[in-house]
Amino acid sequence: MxxxxxxxxxxxxxxxxxxxxxxxxxxxxxxxxxxxxxLEKMNYSTEAINKIFEEKIVDKVLDNEYSKTLDEAITTDEFEITNLDLYLNIDYINKDDYINELNKLVSIGYNIEEIELIIGKIDYADIKIINNYTYINDLKEYLEYENFKIEYLERYVNYRNNNIALSFNDIIKNVNMDLDKESYSDPKTVENTNDILMLINKHNKLPDNFEPENLEKISSKCTTKELLLNSEARKSFELMCNDIKSLGMNLRAISTYRTRDYQNKLYTDYSNRNGKAEADTFSARPRFSEHETGLALDVMGGNTTYTDFHKTDEFKWVEKNAYNYGFIIRYPKEKEHITGYKYESWHLRYVGKDVAKYIYENNITFEEYYEKFLLK
Ligand SMILES: [Zn+2]
The missing domain is CATH 1.20.5 (Single alpha-helices involved in coiled-coils or other helix-helix interfaces)
Known part of the structure; x- marks a missing residue:
């Protein structure tokens, strides 16, 4: 029992x-x-839901909002469980290799916040540039600046390594102006040669076959020589010259348009006399001279030599008024590190009234203006 x-x-x-x-x-x-x-209600695809169960990440996924990125990632071979937080938080971009690019950014060392910034600020095609480079600690700083150019990334980083005291703004600005390069070492050939705003300096040269159109002879009232200047610049210069005359002063053009051959002769003579290094501080090599564009001129005032122009009343007036006629003092004081030339009070460049006004009022060089508004 x-x-x-x-x-x-x-x-x-x-x-x-x-x-x-x-x-x-x-x-x-x-x-x-x-x-x-x-999960279905959240919008996840059936394939993704099955994978979410398979990977045992149901609770985590449910704790977050729907992520299209995860939805796509989890159904591909590229899915990496360690990057789950990233997939859950990053916006989706409809590109075949998107998940792959995201994984690479993580493997290089970027965190979610940095990747969000990269995805938000950089064109998709350019993310590859970041991925081809090592981790950049200050990428966030660089991306803040409007004129940041992804194709210069490596140059920014190298330049900063050698100029650690400069602000990120100056790093970007200077590299954009090619100041990280040796003068004449890697010049770009200017394309917009019909534009009065073309930039000619030690990093930007005229095409070999360039010859300016619209050259006109300057009135004998404003020069004692036979000199040519771009039509628009010529008219403006004569206006300025007449206005200054009505105030009892005397402004004369002494050197304006130069042919390549003439510029070559000038530079060669200076080099032979002073040595190349010294000549480079005040004379341009052929095809690198603004005088070859017909948009620049050297002037003289009173009875002094042109190198004493800064001592004349004419200069005092030109300094304050030339912008009203579209001219700027192209190589100002204390800007040698940007322009590449010693201060030249006598060298004027025609850029048109609006640009000249901006440059005058902001006390910047043409290089800086170009970097800010015209650099592509
Ligand atoms: Zn000059």
């Missing part, structure tokens, strides 16, 4: 156990079904 009771007890216990398992099974299945429905 005792045995029978024992057997019954065991059977009951087993039945209870089976019932318990069944309840648990139903409950679990129910939870699974609920989670599945939640």
């Amino acid at each position: 005792k045995n029978k009771k024992g057997i019954i007890t065991i059977i009951i216990l087993v039945l209870i156990l089976i019932a318990l398992c069944f309840v648990l099974f139903i409950f679990r299945k129910d939870t699974k079904t609920n989670d599945y429905k939640k």
Whole structure:
């Protein structure tokens, strides 16, 4: 009898156990079904949901908002479980290799915040440039600046390594102006040679076959020589010259348009006399001279030599008024590190009234103006 009771007890216990398992099974299945429905409701694709279960990340995914990036990532071979937080938080971009690029950014060392910035600020095609480079600690700083150019990234980083005291703004500005390069080492050939705003300096040269059009002879009232200047610049210069004359002063053009051959002769003579290094501080090599554009001129005032122009009343007036005629003092004081030339009070460049006004009022060089508004 005792045995029978024992057997019954065991059977009951087993039945209870089976019932318990069944309840648990139903409950679990129910939870699974609920989670599945939640994920579906969130918008995840069936394929993604199955993977989410497979990867055992259901709770984590449910704790976050729907992520299209995760939806796409998890169904590809590129899915990396360690990058789950990134996939959950980063906006989706509809590109085949997007997940791959994201993974690379992580592997280089960028965190989610940095990657968000990269994705937000850089054209998609350019993310590869970042991915081809090592981790840049200050990338965030560089990206802040409007004139940041991704193609110069490596140059910014190298330049900063050698100029650690400069602000990021100056790093970007200077590199954009090619100041990280040796003068004449890697010049660009100017393309917009019909534009009065073309930039000619030690990093930007005229095309070999360039010859300016619209050259006109300057009135004998404003020069004692036979000199040519770009038509627009010529008209403006004569206006300025007449206005200054009406105030009892005398402004004369002494050197304006130069041919390449003439510029070559000038530079060669200076080099022979002073040595190349010295000549480079005040004379341009052929094709690198603004005088070859017909937009620049050297002037003289009073009865002094042109190198003393800064001492004359004419200069005092020109300094304050030339912008009204579209001219700037092209090589100002204390800007040698930007222009590449010693201060030349006598060298004027025609850029048109609006640009001249901006340059005058902001006390900047043409290089800086060009970097800010015209650099492509
Ligand atoms: Zn000059």
